[in-house]
Amino acid sequence: MGETTLSRIVVLASGSGTNLQALIDATQAGTLAGQVVGVVSNQPGAGALRRAAAAGIPAVLLPLPLADRHDTAARLAYDRRLADAVAVFEPDLVVLAGWMLVLSPAFLDRFPSRIVNVHPALLPEAGEATVPTSEGPQPTLRGARAVRDALRLRLPVTGATVHWVTPRVDAGPAILREEVAILPGDDEASLHARIKAVEHRILPRAVMLALERVRCESERTPALLDRSVDRGAGGSCRSKKGGDGVAGGDRPRLEVRSGAR
Numbered sequence: 001m002g003e004t005t006l007s008r009i010v011v012l013a014s015g016s017g018t019n020l021q022a023l024i025d026a027t028q029a030g031t032l033a034g035q036v037v038g039v040v041s042n043q044p045g046a047g048a049l050r051r052a053a054a055a056g057i058p059a060v061l062l063p064l065p066l067a068d069r070h071d072t073a074a075r076l077a078y079d080r081r082l083a084d085a086v087a088v089f090e091p092d093l094v095v096l097a098g099w100m101l102v103l104s105p106a107f108l109d110r111f112p113s114r115i116v117n118v119h120p121a122l123l124p125e126a127g128e129a130t131v132p133t134s135e136g137p138q139p140t141l142r143g144a145r146a147v148r149d150a151l152r153l154r155l156p157v158t159g160a161t162v163h164w165v166t167p168r169v170d171a172g173p174a175i176l177r178e179e180v181a182i183l184p185g186d187d188e189a190s191l192h193a194r195i196k197a198v199e200h201r202i203l204p205r206a207v208m209l210a211l212e213r214v215r216c217e218s219e220r221t222p223a224l225l226d227r228s229v230d231r232g233a234g235g236s237c238r239s240k241k242g243g244d245g246v247a248g249g250d251r252p253r254l255e256v257r258s259g260a261r
Contacts, residue, residue, distance in 0.1 A: 006027075006033060006034050006035045007033065007034035007035070007092040007093065007211045007214075007215070008034070008035060008037045008089065008090060008091050008092045008093075009023065009027075009034050009035065009036045009037065009091060009092065009093050009094075009095060009207065009211075010036075010037060010038045010039070010040065010086050010089045010091040010093075010094050010095070011023060011036055011038070011039050011040070011048070011094075011095045011097050012039075012040050012041070012082075012086075012094065012095070012096050012097065012099040013039060013040075013041055013046065013048035013096075013097045013098050013099060014041060014042055014043050014046060014048070014098055014099050014100040014101070015043070015046060015047065015048065015098040015100070016046070016047035016048065016098070017039075017046065017047045017048030017049075017050070017051040017052070017097070017098070018047075018098075018196060018199075018200060019097035019098055019118055019196075019199055019200060019203055020036070020039060020048050020051055020052070020097050020098075021051050021200075022199070022200040022201075022203055022204060023036055023095065023097070023203060023204055023207065024036055024051065024055050024057070025204075026204035031204060032204045032207060032208055033208065033211070034092070034093075034207065034208075034211055036052075036055070036057055037057070037058070037089045037090075037091070038057065038058050038059070038060065038086070038088070038089035038091070039051075039052035039057055039058070039059040039060070040059070040060045040061075040062060040082065040085055040086060041059065041060075041061055041062070042061075042062055042063055042064050042099075042100070042101060043061075043063070044061060044063060048097075048098070049061060058089075060085050062078075062081060062082055062085055064078050064101065069101075075104060076104060076106050079103060079104045079106040079107040080106050080107075082103075082107055083106065083107045083110040083111070086107075086110075086111070087110060091111070091114070092114065092211060092214055092215075093114050093115075093116065093207065093210055093211055093214055094111050094114055094115045094116075095115075095116055095117075095118075095203075095207060096115065096116070096117040096118070096165065097118055097203070098118075099117070100144065102169055103115075103165070105167060108165065108166075108167060113164070113214070113217065114214055115164070115165040116162055116163065116164055116165060116175065116206065116207065116210050117162070117163055117164075117165050117170070117172075118160065118161070118162050118199050118203050118206075119142075119146065119160065119161045119162075119163065119170050120146050120147050120158075120160055120192065120195045120196075120199070121140075121141040121142075121146035121147070121149075121150060121158050121159060121160070121161065122138070122140075122141075122157075122158060122159040122160075122161055122177055122179065123140060123142075123161040123163055123170060123171075123174050123177065124140055124174065125173055125174050126171075126172075126173050126174075127168065127171035127172075128140065133156075133157050133159075133179060134157065134179060135155075135156040135157050138155055138157070139153065140170075141153075141158070142169055142170035142171070143169065143170065146158075146170075147188055147191055147192045147195065148188055150182060150191070151182070151186065151187070151188060151191065155182060156181070156182060157179045157180065157181050157182060158179070158180050158182055158191070158195065159177055159178050159179040159180045159195070159198065160177065160178055160180065160195050160198040160199045160202060161174050161175075161176070161177035162174070162175045162176045162177070162202060162203055162206035162207070162210075163175055164210070175206045175209055175210055176202045176205060176206035176209065177202070178198050178201075178202050180194050180195050180198055
């Protein structure tokens with residue numbers, strides 16, 4: 001038997017790195033068949049950089065000056081440098097785990113159909129304005145204030161979603177999501193803490209699903225992002241076809257879980 005080559009994962013993280021740690025722990029436990037080969041952060045002193053160092057994972061600090069955040073030319077140049085830094089690690093998948101900068105096509109086009117993001121709210125399958133929940137349809141909450149918006153709108157539930165990254169922010173096909181009940185007396189900190197616990201649980205599983213699809217896409221003629229795949233007998237890949245197809249291919253692979261109340 002030949003030695004199995006583990007899939008290569010690069011993580012982009014701006015903050016404390018707890019989702020990065022969940023991925024590291026899953027790879028070390030053998031529940032995620034991959035390895036985190038690199039970490040990139042835009043924030044000096046980010047906890048993600050310390051976690052990478054503790055795990056012996058190469059890390060890159062690539063700060064973006066505050067003055068450049070709204071400068072189109074400067075942002076384009078930054079995303080090109082960022083893509084160059086990530087490409088050095090030859091990733092099979094790029095995971096945004098608390099990455100707080102919107103990525104432009106200058107980055108996205110370098111890693112087509114190979115970038116996923118974890119988002120602290122329930123997202124629909126492919127960019128719809130509402131998302132189904134156990135409490136009925138709710139407005140889709142995108143952007144950096146999703147936890148605050150859930151409280152402001154007095155929603156009964158929110159959740160966490162891992163999804164494919166597309167040029168439109170938080171609008172790519174969902175891979176895995178799980179509900180989190182909003183409790184009486186919740187504030188932003190308490191609700192976010194419970195969402196984080198769910199993120200830590202679903203992110204490794206979603207990354208495994210994403211890697212399966214990347215592997216399958218590499219084994220056959222390049223297909224559209226919304227082509228769904230599954231593992232067939234003997235580890236081969238097959239398309240999942242049926243009556244729920246959408247234009248351009250089958251519905252993205254999606255698992256939905258209801259969280260405990």
